[in-house]
Amino acid sequence: MSETINRPGRRIARPATVTLKHVAERAGVSPITVSRVINTPDAVSEALREKVGRAVEELGYLPNRVAGALASAESRVVPVIVPSLSNAVFIEVIQGVQEVLEVAGYQLLLGNTQYDLQREQDLAATLLGWSPAGVIIAGLRHTDRTRAMLQAWRRPVVEIMEHGTRAIDMNVGLSHYKAGDAMGEHLVSRGYREIGFIGGRLKADYRALHRYKGLERSLARHGLRRRPPFTHESKSSPQLGGDAFMRALDASPDLDAIFFANDDLAVGAILRAQREGIAVPKRVAIAGFNGFGIGELVQPSLTTIVSPRQQIGQIAANKLIARMQGRESGAASVDVGFTLRVGEST
Amino acid sequence: MSETINRPGRRIARPATVTLKHVAERAGVSPITVSRVINTPDAVSEALREKVGRAVEELGYLPNRVAGALASAESRVVPVIVPSLSNAVFIEVIQGVQEVLEVAGYQLLLGNTQYDLQREQDLAATLLGWSPAGVIIAGLRHTDRTRAMLQAWRRPVVEIMEHGTRAIDMNVGLSHYKAGDAMGEHLVSRGYREIGFIGGRLKADYRALHRYKGLERSLARHGLRRRPPFTHESKSSPQLGGDAFMRALDASPDLDAIFFANDDLAVGAILRAQREGIAVPKRVAIAGFNGFGIGELVQPSLTTIVSPRQQIGQIAANKLIARMQGRESGAASVDVGFTLRVGEST
DNA sequence: CTGAAAGCGCTTACAG
DNA sequence: CTGAAAGCGCTTACAG
Numbered sequence: 001m002s003e004t005i006n007r008p009g010r011r012i013a014r015p016a017t018v019t020l021k022h023v024a025e026r027a028g029v030s031p032i033t034v035s036r037v038i039n040t041p042d043a044v045s046e047a048l049r050e051k052v053g054r055a056v057e058e059l060g061y062l063p064n065r066v067a068g069a070l071a072s073a074e075s076r077v078v079p080v081i082v083p084s085l086s087n088a089v090f091i092e093v094i095q096g097v098q099e100v101l102e103v104a105g106y107q108l109l110l111g112n113t114q115y116d117l118q119r120e121q122d123l124a125a126t127l128l129g130w131s132p133a134g135v136i137i138a139g140l141r142h143t144d145r146t147r148a149m150l151q152a153w154r155r156p157v158v159e160i161m162e163h164g165t166r167a168i169d170m171n172v173g174l175s176h177y178k179a180g181d182a183m184g185e186h187l188v189s190r191g192y193r194e195i196g197f198i199g200g201r202l203k204a205d206y207r208a209l210h211r212y213k214g215l216e217r218s219l220a221r222h223g224l225r226r227r228p229p230f231t232h233e234s235k236s237s238p239q240l241g242g243d244a245f246m247r248a249l250d251a252s253p254d255l256d257a258i259f260f261a262n263d264d265l266a267v268g269a270i271l272r273a274q275r276e277g278i279a280v281p282k283r284v285a286i287a288g289f290n291g292f293g294i295g296e297l298v299q300p301s302l303t304t305i306v307s308p309r310q311q312i313g314q315i316a317a318n319k320l321i322a323r324m325q326g327r328e329s330g331a332a333s334v335d336v337g338f339t340l341r342v343g344e345s346t
Numbered sequence: 347m348s349e350t351i352n353r354p355g356r357r358i359a360r361p362a363t364v365t366l367k368h369v370a371e372r373a374g375v376s377p378i379t380v381s382r383v384i385n386t387p388d389a390v391s392e393a394l395r396e397k398v399g400r401a402v403e404e405l406g407y408l409p410n411r412v413a414g415a416l417a418s419a420e421s422r423v424v425p426v427i428v429p430s431l432s433n434a435v436f437i438e439v440i441q442g443v444q445e446v447l448e449v450a451g452y453q454l455l456l457g458n459t460q461y462d463l464q465r466e467q468d469l470a471a472t473l474l475g476w477s478p479a480g481v482i483i484a485g486l487r488h489t490d491r492t493r494a495m496l497q498a499w500r501r502p503v504v505e506i507m508e509h510g511t512r513a514i515d516m517n518v519g520l521s522h523y524k525a526g527d528a529m530g531e532h533l534v535s536r537g538y539r540e541i542g543f544i545g546g547r548l549k550a551d552y553r554a555l556h557r558y559k560g561l562e563r564s565l566a567r568h569g570l571r572r573r574p575p576f577t578h579e580s581k582s583s584p585q586l587g588g589d590a591f592m593r594a595l596d597a598s599p600d601l602d603a604i605f606f607a608n609d610d611l612a613v614g615a616i617l618r619a620q621r622e623g624i625a626v627p628k629r630v631a632i633a634g635f636n637g638f639g640i641g642e643l644v645q646p647s648l649t650t651i652v653s654p655r656q657q658i659g660q661i662a663a664n665k666l667i668a669r670m671q672g673r674e675s676g677a678a679s680v681d682v683g684f685t686l687r688v689g690e691s692t
Numbered sequence: 693c694t695g696a697a698a699g700c701g702c703t704t705a706c707a708g
Numbered sequence: 709c710t711g712a713a714a715g716c717g718c719t720t721a722c723a724g
Contacts, residue, residue: 017716017717019716019717019718020717020718021717021718029694029695030694030695030696031695031717031718031719032694032695032696032719032720033693033694033695035718035719036693036694039719043693044693044694045693045694048693048694060495060498062471062474062475062495063475063717063718064416064475064477064716064717064718065472065475065476065718066412066415066416066421066475066476066477066716066717066718067416067700067716067717067718067719068717068718068719069412069700069718070410070412070413070416070699070700070701070702070716070717070718070719071699071700071717071718071719071720072700072718072719072720073700073719075412077455085437085440085441085444086441088434088437091431091434091437094431094456095431095432098431098456098458102458107455107456107457107472107473107476108455108456109423109453109454109455109456110440110444110453110454110455110456111453112444112448125408126411126453127453128408129408129409129410129411129412130411130412130423130453131410131411131412149406149408152406237639238639238640238643239639239642239643242643267640268643271640271643271644271645272643274645275643275645293583293584293585294584294613294617294640296585297584297585297588297614297617297618297621298617299617299620299621363700363701365700365701365702366701366702367701367702375710375711376710376711376712377701377702377703377711378703378704378710378711378712379709379710379711381702381703382709382710385703389709390709390710391709391710394709394710409701409702410700410701410702411702412700412701412702413700413701413702413703413716414701414702414703415702415716416700416701416702416703416715416716416717416718417701417702417703417704417715417716418702418703418704418716419703419716
C-alpha cells in the first residue's frame, strides 16, 4: 500500500492515499466537480452526484479535512476551552455544545486550562492555529495576551459561564454575584443569622468567589456577620464537602447555615451530616449551587441555585453557528439567569 | 488588516496573516530555519533560537497547524470516540486521556456516538480526515466498515473500556462478563437467592449486557433462578434508578437483591429506599458497578465493582503516544481488571 | 452546471 | 547547523 516517489530534490515514502484526484479520474470528471459534489451536493446535477458518489464508494475515499481547511482557511472545528473536566458543570456545558455542533457538522476540540490563565493562553494560541470556525471559552477573565489574540482574530468568540460587560465578542452566562446574593436573601428570610461559606481554590475559581461576594453583600444589607470563607486547595468532591463541613462546624460551632460553593460539596455535607447524626436544617442549614439532580434525592433534599448549564452550551453553540453562517445571532450578550430551588435542607 | 491580492485567475481578500515567511524575513533567515526553531529547537543554535524567537514575538506569529499537518501528513490531534457524555465513566476516561495527551502536546478531538454504531462510522470517517496521529475509540464492537477503515489506516488505534481478543490494534479494558460474574458470586455468598438485574438500553450498552450475562452465569452455577433484566429506555440517572427500583420491587416482591447496571442507578435506588423506608440490605440488597465516590457516602454505603476508569484513559493515551513516537508500547492488549468494593448495601 | 490554474502555509529530503 | 525546491490535497474565483 506504499509507494516511493522519486522526483528531483525529493524522495519520500508516503502511504498511497486516495485523493480527490483519484476520485475525479475514476468518475471521469474534474477534481473541482468532485469537491462540489461533496461540499455542495445541491448545486450539482443528480447524475453527477451518482457518478461521483459511486467513485467515492469504490475507492473508499475519505476527504482530507486538513487540506480543505488550508485551502479555505477555515476548518469545521470549534475549540471549547474550559477550566476543568472534573466539574460536572463543564461536562454538561460541553454536552450542550457538542449536541448543537454535531448537527451543524462541526467537530469539538477540547481544551482544559486547569484553572490556569497562562495555560489558557498557550492553549488558545495552539488551538487558533487550527483555523477553527469559532471559539467557545469559559470565563470573561483572561490574560491580556489571550484577550488581544482573540480580539485580533476575525472569527466569532463566545465567552461562557458568567455574564458581564466587556466581553471579547459574544457572551452567554449568568451573574454569580447575584446568585450568591439571592442565596443570602433566602437564608436570611428563613431566619438564619450565622451564615458561613465553604468553597475551594477561590482565587482560581473566581466565579465561586463572586458567589461568596454576593452572599457577603446580602449579609451586609441585613447587618449580619460576614465571615471569611472556609477554603481548601483540593478539587471539589462530596467527600471533601463532608470533611470541610465537619471542620467548619468544629471551628465555628455557632454557624447555623452554610452556603457551599457547589452541589458536590453540599451533597457531601448532607450525606456526612446524616452519618454523624447532625440534624439538617435544625442544627445547621445547608445550601448549594448548580442544581444537580442528586440534590433532590438526598435526605433532606438540597436547597440550591439551578444554573442552566446545558442551555449555556447550546445557546453558545447556536450563536456561534449563526455567526459562522453569516446569520444574525441575536444579542451579543445573554444572561441566562438562575433559579433558586428550595429543598428541605434550609 | 485585510489585503486584496490580485493575480491571474485569482482575486481573493484574505486577512493578512503572519506566516512563517514573514517571521523568516524579519529574522533574516530562511523559512525552513524558522520551522526548525519552532519544531525542533534543540537541533538549532542558541543564537538562532533567540533571533527567531524575537521575530515570532514581535509579529505575534501563530503557527498554522493545518498547513503543518498537511505538509507532514500528520496532525497532533487524537480523536476520542465515546458512546456518551452523560455517563461519568466516559468523562473520567476522557480526563485520563486528556491529561496524558496534553503533556505530550496533543489535542483531543471529541466524538460522541450516542451509542449508535452507524454514527460511530460516520464520525470515524470524518475524524480520520483530520490526519490524526492516532485514535482512541470505545468498545470492541463496530460496524464492519468502521473496522475495515481503522484496520486499513496505518496509525495506532486503541479500543478501550472492554477487554477482549480480536482488537483492531491495541486494547485497554476489562471483562464486564467477569465483573458481573464476580458480583453474582458475592451476592450468592452473602446468602441472597432471588437476584435481579436493573439496567437500561442493554442492546446499545452491550457492556452492561455482558455484566448481566456474567451475573446469569454465576446464578446458573449455583442453580439459582435467572430472571430477565428489568430494563428501561432512558439514560441512566439516580432519579431513574430510584423509579426502576420501586417498579422492580412492585413487579417482583420476592427479590432479595438487585444488581444495577451502574452506580448512578444504584445510588438512586439507595436514596429512594431511604425515603421510602425500605431497609437495605435487610429487605433487599443493592449492588452497583463503577465505583464512584458517592457510593461510599450514601447510607448504607454501596457495594459495587470499581473499574479503573481514569487509568484506562491514561494507559490508552500512553500506549498511543509510545507508538506514535516509535517506541514500544508493551502488550497490545491490557486487562486492567476490576475490584469488588463491599459496602453496607449487601 | 462544469473546468484550468493558482495558491493556502507549512515540511521533507536532500546537499552543503 | 542552514537553505532552495517541491509538494501535501484541497478550494477559490473566475470564465464558459
